[in-house]
Amino acid sequence: MNEYDWYYGCGLVIPECIENCWILDLGSGSGRDCYILCKLVGENGHVTGIDMTETQVEVAKKYIDHHMNKLNYQNPNVNFILGHIEELGAVGLKDESYNLVISNCVVNLSPDKRAVLREAYRVLKAGGEMYFSDVYASRDLPKGIRKNRILWGECLGGALWWKDLYKIAEDVGFLPPRLVTASQISIHNKELENVVGDCQFVSATFRLFKIPQDDSAQRCEVIYNGGITGHEKELEFDANYKFKQGEVMEVDKETATILQNSRFATKFLICPVGQKKPVPENCSPEKVKVWFSLKQH
Structure with missing residues (x-):
């Protein structure tokens, strides 16, 4: 060390x-x-x-x-x-x-x-x-x-x-x-x-x-892409949210706003709940889990 x-x-x-x-x-x-x-x-x-x-x-x-x-x-x-x-x-x-x-x-x-x-x-x-x-x-x-x-x-x-x-x-x-x-x-x-x-x-x-309140913000489903030094597989963001690489998690609109407008934006795939989701480039099909569920089709 x-x-x-x-x-x-x-x-x-x-x-x-x-x-x-x-x-x-x-x-x-x-x-x-x-x-x-x-x-x-x-x-x-x-x-x-x-x-x-x-x-x-x-x-x-x-x-x-x-x-x-x-x-x-x-x-x-x-x-x-x-x-x-x-x-x-x-x-x-x-x-x-x-x-x-x-x-x-x-x-x-x-x-x-x-x-x-x-x-x-x-x-x-x-x-x-x-x-x-x-x-x-x-x-x-x-x-x-x-x-x-x-x-x-x-x-x-x-x-x-x-x-x-x-x-x-x-x-x-x-x-x-x-x-x-x-x-x-x-x-x-x-x-x-x-x-x-x-x-x-x-x-x-x-x-x-330091992010303005956004009245148009929505609840979102997010996938943590990983890659943050020291938190490659799991990111414990706060007392309420722990993100695992490649897994889908639904977040409230305030959390979605933060992830979209801060230095974490490039570390997540973010999509409003109910919308068709993009293909995660760095995640294997096994890790994506419900991201590609039948409800999309």
């Missing part, structure tokens, strides 16, 4: 199908995740890391030449910026510049989460995605929890009420958030348990897509 392969088992927030993508990492720290992404996007992709801590940004910059030499890239495909994730325009990040915005447990530390999501939406290209992991609360947190230094440092005091995430995301223009994974957080400290009371916390990963 080399220094770019270990991410597969380490729980980093890295989405699928990112070859040649331009990616912005919010809260990039010392650049660890960014350098993993450098390999995954390839020499024609690009990664920008932004962090508010000057020492972290300087550390990240020191290793650019090392990693570019390791990857044998002619030109660097990464840069690091000192700045605040609520004010991306202040550091020169332009509208519709990125295919993906990612973040790993950083948004909860922001005092203005609406500004973070609004800026992420602004810099994303049409069809782009914010794919991020963070901590969420079961209710709106009272001041006693938000002001607790220990809980804040543990990424709990700044946790967003999950209902507020849905409201803010849709207010700034994203389609409704799509849950990918979630796990409950346990607090093994009696004093802190007394402070939080009956409030519960979860660590969750969400996908937010």
